[in-house]
Amino acid sequence: MSQKTRTDYEAEVRSWGFSHVFTWTDGPNAHYQPHVHAGLTTHLITAGQLTITYPKDPKPEKKTYTVGDRIDVDAGRVHEVWIGNEGCTYVIGE
Numbered sequence: 001m002s003q004k005t006r007t008d009y010e011a012e013v014r015s016w017g018f019s020h021v022f023t024w025t026d027g028p029n030a031h032y033q034p035h036v037h038a039g040l041t042t043h044l045i046t047a048g049q050l051t052i053t054y055p056k057d058p059k060p061e062k063k064t065y066t067v068g069d070r071i072d073v074d075a076g077r078v079h080e081v082w083i084g085n086e087g088c089t090y091v092i093g094e
Contacts, residue, residue: 033080040074043091052071
């Protein structure tokens with residue numbers, strides 16, 4: 001079985017119904033302060049890991065995702081993200 005390419009991962013995210021799709025890489029230990037997006041976004045991790053929390057939820061918890069995981073964030077949902085020690089590459093669909 002061959003390893004998936006960037007093109008394969010991006011095609012997979014497009015197949016989920018997202019029209020704006022791109023691959024993004026964050027360096028080790030990057031941090032995104034709490035923020036929102038105007039529309040639904042998805043993230044398919046292809047390398048590394050990230051941890052996300054939803055600080056305005058009634059009982060916020062941090063959850064870590066790794067290679068192969070999909071994370072959907074609803075439009076307008078406040079979230080905060082920490083990138084792992086090895087960085088993280090993921091395909092974003094908007």
